[in-house]
Amino acid sequence: MAISDWQAKRRSAARQEIVDAAWSLAREHGLAGLSLRDVARHVGMAAPSLYSYFDSKNALFDAMFADGNRAILAMEWPKAGKDVRGTLRNTIGFFVRQAVADPVRHQLLAERTIPGFAPSEESYALAGQVYGLLTRPLEEVANPSQDDLDLITTVITGLINQHLANDPGGSRWVRLIDDAADLLVPRLEARAKPTTRRRRQAMS
Template sequence: MSTAPSFDRRARRREQTIDEILAAAVRLMEAEGVAGLSLSAVAREVGMRPPSLYQYFPSKMAIYDALFRRGAEAFRDVRRETVRTAVAADPLELERICTIEFGRWCMANPIHSQLLFWRTVPGFTPSPEAYAPAQETMEDLRGNLRAAVAAGLLHPDAVSDDGIALYTSVTAGVLSQQLANEPDASYDDGRFTRLLPAVLEMFQQRYAPPRG
């Protein structure tokens, strides 16, 4: 007799339990702060004894790592879906649309945003597996800016390491200010998020294409 159906049920139950644990962790971080998470509190939230929780996550850092990975995957997928469905006249317009969607995603997912873009947890470093989707997103960004360079819309230095660092610094900085000062505002009404188009114009002016 095949044991596959039984194995599949156990695997599904395990994944469901992992989902419940991570959702509970997010709720607790929303109330207590990202760095204030404790395994005992997570266990109580899901009605589980701490030793049972260790069967799924051996440490608090493992929970942070799983949430980082899920956040990185979600943001990568949102960006790629935006690229797939956007109607844009040129690569710069497409990148503007992607950056706005980045802002909306960050406002809707503040806990994941703090893990992804700000060092809010002392001692936490994502594993290579958790960080891989974030690297894919950076390559997607670089590819889109390369297309803008090829179209004569940006200087080639825009895709240098300094150019990418500047782009991510100014865009993430706007979102950091928004989440720190007006976390409950909508993306459209935020005092800082409204500045995002201006920030993108500044980047484009800094890396304007060479004349002629």
């Protein structure tokens, strides 16, 4: 292995260690309480040395934003069901459950909780791939409009926010996932693909 390759891998490993430490501290103290000095101390590094990897807190947040989206992309993706109802339940359930399982990641990826922070174009592209997890299964069974997708994300966000604000660790809103999805079934079934309609009729 060339020295330059070894150095690049070592630097990449160090950056990931810093990102992992940042997540650990953010989950303990909140995103607002994250400081580069604490992160440096957590990884056994002098604060000035950390700046050679991330020149600002926003640069670290950007790396965390990318890392969080990659973590979601690595999960088992929601799959299209046999019909619109099953697909909506799978999709909404996936997004709600991954968010409530890691509230801090959800806050960084989906809420504007950090003043002045905006993800880089490269990191935001990963968020676009995550959005594909929402659209792809639905487009297998229907032809959703952008308004349909916006309404679905509103339902997802509402369930997540209600859970995190009022019943973290509980099930009051999580257990409503299927009921919430079913409210959207008539709207999406109006745009169901012919193959989906035939499959539904065969099951009736």
